[in-house]
Amino acid sequence: MPAVSLSTLPFDVLETILSHLDARKDVLALSLLSSTFRDLAIPRHLHYREIHCPLNEDDSLWIHLAQRRDLALNVRTLVIQRPSPDPVCVPKSLSPYALEASASPRHPVWDAVSNMQNLRVLEVYNGWRRYGKESMTILSGILGCAPPTMDKLVIHGLMEEWTGMGVAEARYVLDIYTRAPPPGKAKAIVLPNTTYLPSLQCLRSLIVISPSIQVLELPSCVGYSEPLATSFAECRFHALRELTLGANWKFTNGVYVFAFLAAHPRLRSLSWHGHYPGFDSLSHSLPVLEHLTIGSWTFLQDVVRGQGDRPVLKSLEYLSPLDPSYIDPVRAADSKGAKLHTLTVACPTLPTLETLTILFPYVTHLRIPGGLSVTRTRLPKAIAGQFGNARRRALLRRPSLKDVLALFPNVEFVGGMTFQSSAHMRKVLVRFPQLRGFDSPCFFK
């Protein structure tokens, strides 16, 4: 039988195949196959995969998408921006279509979102005071129209916009979260960057309406009062796998974070940029954690100790360039994180790496954001006073690539390096034959 080419398939079959490719990268690669694919994929798919646009007053984009369901089906990411000079990303083929204003009292953005039956990510910026009281209804309507395919819902907002709202308005926003069905469908939720007073209640509401959230980001804990925070421990999402906590989840809130973590022993990924006060009982709380982003040495040690003889931690981002525990480094006998193969350390000193290599000797991918010799680190005042100049210098010593490779003999890829030129990079690779390459990004001076 003669071979069949994809180009010979009818237009609507090719359209169906394209509808199964979500990533713009894949659509672009397909559009470069031939002129047939270019003419089909670029105007109908590539331009529609991601749309970033404010709620325009002329509503032309939304009317267009409300009327053209076939094109709205091709949208995967919709970002409704705040009115600002941010660059918009809208389909270029918008103008040829005749647009007629709808007489319906419904906002056209609702119909547009209803038509996006393949939508994956919906991001809404909530700073819409300029739209007046109706803006809350519009937001509520958008959330209500979002399809079940949605994996991620992000509701942004800035502190100044929220603090200007007042408690009553903030509670109204909470009502939207509580009543709107889409969060129940979304697999990931990112709450506003500004968590005003109702945030915790908001979190508790989410448990009721969307208990199967798998990914949760709580960027801020501003406004939590202590009695409310005790309720944090009662929050339990049975399917939660990934948790990200922002930088201001600090000491006081650490107690509640601990309680929250203890309630979620099946967490696979945790990112916490705040301070960790240290709790012994945490050592049994996270037995299946695979990806950890943390700035606290105590927390890291607790997690590694908690996983015992069956370590599953695969990647670690260690955010602190310096830690007081260097004064009393761990012993080789403590080495338990044998499975860890990807290690990211921000601007480490040589003692930091020496300590980490004891815990994680089998790292193959080492990432060093900012490179090996970029920033100057200072010792905390409390510690600096205890040492003489020579000891202080030793604690702050920067590692060279040679030091790094001597400490981590299994490393095959190093990231975040700076080179004078590509020729320099090649020379380095020749000099260190155990290195198979540089994990991007590499920078040239």
Add this chain to the structure above:
Amino acid sequence: MPTIVSVDDSTVPGEGSSRLLLLVSSDNKHIVVEEDIMSRSRFISKQVEGFEATSQRHAILLPFSSFVLNKVIEYCSHYRGYYLLEDDPDAAPPGRSPVREWDQEFLDVDRNMLLRIIKAAHYLEIKSLVGSCARAIADMIRGKTTEEMREILGVENDFTPEEEHSPSSKCTG
């Protein structure tokens, strides 16, 4: 264009609990199949409606081989009596076909066969099968470079040298 030839009553026994259809493939193989099985195909359903209007029974000539036709019949037989949203002419078309485990095993065939099945499914207007084939093809090319896709799908590069070097053809979007 559908091609229809008249057949004798003896060839296609039309009476009984489930009527039979005679399908003729491009390699001239005659396949008798229950009408109920092929009711998922809107093309066949329209043909049958036409037969009822003229009170004549016909064989339906199809422009693909018996091998491909048998695969399509196997698919229709498996989903006999099942309701699939994509095949409902009255339902709003869903965004795209859901993942069905049996379909994935059924479509574990080589690229040429997959393209033949999707072509046949499109001709017969079986949307659920078109959707499943499209998903299988998309799975084959997801994450691949243009050159790798070209190899997998057998698509020739028909860009002119000017188009190849034009930034607009490469970096649009």
